[in-house]
Amino acid sequence: MDKRLIETKKTGICNFDYFCVDSTAKEITINGTTFPHGQIAWEMSMLGKEYITELLMLGGYLHQSFLRADMCSFQIGNYIEIRERILSVIDFIKNTPPFAHFDTQCSRDVVLDVFSDEHLKMLEQESQENPNFKHSSRWYQMLAAFVNVYMYLCTDTANFATLILNFTQNAVEQNCRNAKSLANLALIFFSSREVADLLDKSNPAECVEGVTMRPRATIVPAIPFDANMPDAVEIKKRIYYGRMMDFFVADFFDALACGYYLWQCKYCGRYFLMTSAHRQLYCQTPPPGEKHPCYKLAKNRRTATEETKANKQAAADNPLHILWKKCDDAIRKRKSRGSITADECAKAQAYIKDCYERAKRDTAYAAQKYETDMKMEHIFKQH
Numbered sequence: 001m002d003k004r005l006i007e008t009k010k011t012g013i014c015n016f017d018y019f020c021v022d023s024t025a026k027e028i029t030i031n032g033t034t035f036p037h038g039q040i041a042w043e044m045s046m047l048g049k050e051y052i053t054e055l056l057m058l059g060g061y062l063h064q065s066f067l068r069a070d071m072c073s074f075q076i077g078n079y080i081e082i083r084e085r086i087l088s089v090i091d092f093i094k095n096t097p098p099f100a101h102f103d104t105q106c107s108r109d110v111v112l113d114v115f116s117d118e119h120l121k122m123l124e125q126e127s128q129e130n131p132n133f134k135h136s137s138r139w140y141q142m143l144a145a146f147v148n149v150y151m152y153l154c155t156d157t158a159n160f161a162t163l164i165l166n167f168t169q170n171a172v173e174q175n176c177r178n179a180k181s182l183a184n185l186a187l188i189f190f191s192s193r194e195v196a197d198l199l200d201k202s203n204p205a206e207c208v209e210g211v212t213m214r215p216r217a218t219i220v221p222a223i224p225f226d227a228n229m230p231d232a233v234e235i236k237k238r239i240y241y242g243r244m245m246d247f248f249v250a251d252f253f254d255a256l257a258c259g260y261y262l263w264q265c266k267y268c269g270r271y272f273l274m275t276s277a278h279r280q281l282y283c284q285t286p287p288p289g290e291k292h293p294c295y296k297l298a299k300n301r302r303t304a305t306e307e308t309k310a311n312k313q314a315a316a317d318n319p320l321h322i323l324w325k326k327c328d329d330a331i332r333k334r335k336s337r338g339s340i341t342a343d344e345c346a347k348a349q350a351y352i353k354d355c356y357e358r359a360k361r362d363t364a365y366a367a368q369k370y371e372t373d374m375k376m377e378h379i380f381k382q383h
C-alpha cells in the first residue's frame with residue numbers, strides 16, 4: 001500500500017458528523033466550493049431569529065427523545081424515533097447556507113445506516129444478553145455520538161449566530177475596521193465573562209463536554225489535485241472537524257486575522273462581509289423588494305424630505321407601531337359605532353399611546369408586556 005504524507009484528494013469528507021475544510025490564508029474550500037474566510041459567519045448572520053428558533057426546537061425534540069430512550073431498557077421504537085428526529089434536522093437545514101455546502105445526502109445515508117433496522121435489532125439482542133451493554137457496545141456508543149453531533153449542530157448554530165451578531169455590534173460601535181483593532185476587540189470580547197456564560201448555559205446536555213473556543217481539529221497538509229486543472233495546484237491545510245462550533249470559530253478567527261469582518265449596512269440593517277480595506281457603509285445587494293443595491297439606493301436618497309419619508313416608513317413598518325395602529329383603529333371604530341363615548345375614546349387613545357411610547361424605549365417591556373397591555377379588554381379595564 002502506498003503511504004502518502006500529503007492528501008491529494010480533490011475534496012475530502014463533508015458530512016455533518018465529520019468533515020474537513022481546506023484552508024489557505026484567505027480562503028476555505030468545502031465540498032469543492034471556495035469562499036473567503038468569514039463567509040460562513042456572514043451566512044450565519046443571515047439565518048434569522050425564526051429559523052434559529054425552529055432549529056433549536058428540532059434539537060430539543062431530539063434531546064428529549066434520546067433522554068427518554070436512554071432511561072429505559074433498549075426498545076427499537078425509541079431509536080427509530082431518534083432516527084426520524086435526526087433526519088428532520090438534516091431536512092430542515094439541507095438547503096440553507098452554510099449547511100447547504102455540506103454533502104447532505106451522504107450525511108442522511110450515514111444516519112440511515114447507523115440507525116438501520118438491522119443495527120437496531122443487533123443492539124436489541126446485545127441489550128438482552130448484557131444489561132451493561134451501553135458501556136461495552138461500540139455500536140451503541142456510535143449511535144449516541146450521532147445524537148450528540150446533531151444536538152450540538154442545533155445549539156452551536158444558535159450560539160454562534162448570537163455571538164457573531166454581538167461581536168459585530170461591538171465592532172460597529174467601536175469602529176473596528178482593520179486586523180489590529182479586530183484582534184483587540186476579539187481579545188476583550190471572547191475573554192469576557194458574559195460570553196463564557198452564554199456558551200456555558202446553552203449546552204444541550206450536561207453530561208457532555210461544553211462548547212469551547214479551542215477547536216478540536218486535526219490538521220493535515222493537502223495539495224488537492226484535479227487532473228483537469230493541473231495549473232490550479234495550491235498548498236493548503238486540510239482541517240478535520242467533529243463539531244460545527246469548532247469550524248465556525250476557527251473560520252471566524254481566520255477571517256479576523258486577515259482583516260475580513262462583518263459590517264452592518266447603514267441602509268438596510270443587514271450584515272455584509274468586508275474583504276477589502278474600503279470602509280464601505282452600505283451593502284452590495286438589493287434589499288427585499290428593491291431592484292438596486294443599497295449603496296446605490298443610499299446615494300439616491302439624499303434630499304432631506306426623502307430622508308424623513310424613509311424614516312416615517314421605517315417607523316410605520318415597525319411591529320410595535322403596527323400593533324398601536326391596529327388598537328387605535330379598533331378604538332375609533334367603537335366610538336363611531338357609539339359603543340364608547342368621546343371621553344372614553346380619548347382616554348383609551350392616551351393609554352395606548354403611553355404603552356407604545358414605553359415599548360419603544362424599553363425593550364424588556366416591549367417583549368414581555370406590551371402585547372398584553374394592548375389587548376382590548378385590558379385597554380378598557382383601565383378606565
Ligand SMILES: [Zn+2]
Pocket residue numbers: 265266267268269270282283284285287294295
Ligand atoms: Zn444594505
